[in-house]
Amino acid sequence: MLVAVIGTGLVGGEFIKQLVSIPPETSPFSLVSLTSSTRTLWTPENPVISAASWKSSLAGATEKPDLQKLTKDLAQLISPSTRAAIIDNTSSDDVAAMYPVWLKAGINVITPNKKAYSGDLGLYEKILAASKESGARFLNESTVGAGLPVISTLKELVATGDKIKKIEGVFSGTMSYIFNEFSTGSPDGPSFSSVVSIAREKGYTEPHPADDLNGFDVARKLTILSRTISLNPASSSPTSLPSLQSFASVQTTSLIPKPLEGIPAGDEFLARLPEFDAEFDKMRKEASAEGKVLRFVGVVDPVNGQVKAGLEKYPVDHPFATSLGGSDNIIMFHTERYSPRPLIVQGAGAGAAVTAMGVLGDLLKLM
Numbered sequence: 001m002l003v004a005v006i007g008t009g010l011v012g013g014e015f016i017k018q019l020v021s022i023p024p025e026t027s028p029f030s031l032v033s034l035t036s037s038t039r040t041l042w043t044p045e046n047p048v049i050s051a052a053s054w055k056s057s058l059a060g061a062t063e064k065p066d067l068q069k070l071t072k073d074l075a076q077l078i079s080p081s082t083r084a085a086i087i088d089n090t091s092s093d094d095v096a097a098m099y100p101v102w103l104k105a106g107i108n109v110i111t112p113n114k115k116a117y118s119g120d121l122g123l124y125e126k127i128l129a130a131s132k133e134s135g136a137r138f139l140n141e142s143t144v145g146a147g148l149p150v151i152s153t154l155k156e157l158v159a160t161g162d163k164i165k166k167i168e169g170v171f172s173g174t175m176s177y178i179f180n181e182f183s184t185g186s187p188d189g190p191s192f193s194s195v196v197s198i199a200r201e202k203g204y205t206e207p208h209p210a211d212d213l214n215g216f217d218v219a220r221k222l223t224i225l226s227r228t229i230s231l232n233p234a235s236s237s238p239t240s241l242p243s244l245q246s247f248a249s250v251q252t253t254s255l256i257p258k259p260l261e262g263i264p265a266g267d268e269f270l271a272r273l274p275e276f277d278a279e280f281d282k283m284r285k286e287a288s289a290e291g292k293v294l295r296f297v298g299v300v301d302p303v304n305g306q307v308k309a310g311l312e313k314y315p316v317d318h319p320f321a322t323s324l325g326g327s328d329n330i331i332m333f334h335t336e337r338y339s340p341r342p343l344i345v346q347g348a349g350a351g352a353a354v355t356a357m358g359v360l361g362d363l364l365k366l367m
């Protein structure tokens with residue numbers, strides 16, 4: 001299997017490390033291309049095999065990224081015995097827009113990037129159609145819950161005829177970390193802005209942390225789950241989910257203070273966040289006075305036709321308050337079969353190692 005990686009940042013770098021650490025004598029993969037935002041390496045004659053040297057090889061590449069050329073070059077090498085996969089480890093809309101082209105060309109697509117599956121419904125439908133036409137597959141486990149088996153679990157529930165009554169949980173590693181640290185039931189604790197900065201340092205946030213704090217990252221994940229359920233309409237009948245035009249159709253509460261909306265740079269955004277610490281401290285004190293903690297949760301509810309994300313208060317003995325730590329996600333699947341007790345998936349839901357593992361796991365599924 002020929003593998004081309006686009007995006008060599010936190011997740012991409014860790015993915016390359018995990019991929020090349022499969023012993024060459026057992027690895028079915030050949031890493032033939034690396035692309036960053038500024039350059040591209042095309043090396044099918046001499047595939048990348050070293051975690052120690054790929055960075056210098058890419059840094060020494062002189063070609064600019066050209067996704068059309070990459071598509072052509074890869075497609076030319078596909079044969080009945082040689083398959084190909086592109087791994088998109090960016091958060092780019094432009095890269096996501098290429099999925100239908102790649103799938104049509106017979107190239108499999110694997111990604112933790114949520115943009116294509118939660119963006120415009122038209123792009124999602126083109127992806128489904130292109131995959132059906134060529135038989136090339138798209139896999140996106142790490143788009144929800146990072147490496148946790150969330151998408152695969154949902155696909156199996158749906159494909160085996162279970163009916164989804166409700167999916168609810170904490171879907172953001174960043175939001176989980178922030179509120180696990182910030183709101184413990186006590187009226188006091190670290191400042192909001194300080195825990196947001198640490199979440200970024202730990203690699204949990206999106207490239208721009210505002211994309212987590214505005215709730216959009218959770219809204220995107222809920223959109224992906226809703227669309228996965230809708231692949232089999234019978235799985236949410238007799239009621240149904242709204243057809244989401246994009247993640248923007250999800251009812252979402254943003255945590256971004258109004259004056260900080262639209263700041264394009266993550267660094268400036270974080271530098272100004274302390275101005276609003278007092279507002280968040282007030283919310284923490286109010287929750288504590290009620291014997292509650294704050295948690296940012298998401299719900300996909302086919303029975304009531306609702307998809308929503310927002311900040312809620314939970315009693316200090318609720319599982320969302322007691323059982324989560326670090327960047328943990330918790331996802332509860334309430335279904336016809338898993339009732340009255342839900343099927344629960346829980347564990348680290350962000351960070352390079354667990355996200356890259358979900359991506360590599362998808363690649364292994366292709367084999």
Ligand SMILES: NC(=O)C1=CN([C@@H]2O[C@H](COP(=O)(O)OP(=O)(O)OC[C@H]3O[C@@H](n4cnc5c(N)ncnc54)[C@H](OP(=O)(O)O)[C@@H]3O)[C@@H](O)[C@H]2O)C=CC1
Nearest residue numbers: 007008009010011036037089090091112113207350351355
């Ligand atoms: N971090 C996490 O815990 C999780 C992340 N994800 C998803 O994984 C993806 C990657 O996240 P992360 O690694 O943290 O982000 P980073 O910002 O660390 O890396 C993104 C990489 O994408 C590259 N890039 C951006 N635009 C383009 C482009 N047009 N063409 C080629 N390369 C491009 C950047 O290149 P350059 O190096 O040149 O700037 C950078 O290397 C995102 O979609 C994120 O939502 C999903 C689950 C968890």
Ligand SMILES: N[C@@H](CC=O)C(=O)O
Nearest residue numbers: 172173174204205206
């Ligand atoms: N920023 C995201 C990363 C994983 O999807 C999160 O915090 O959950």
Ligand code: NA
Nearest residue numbers: 141144146148
């Ligand atoms: Na996952």
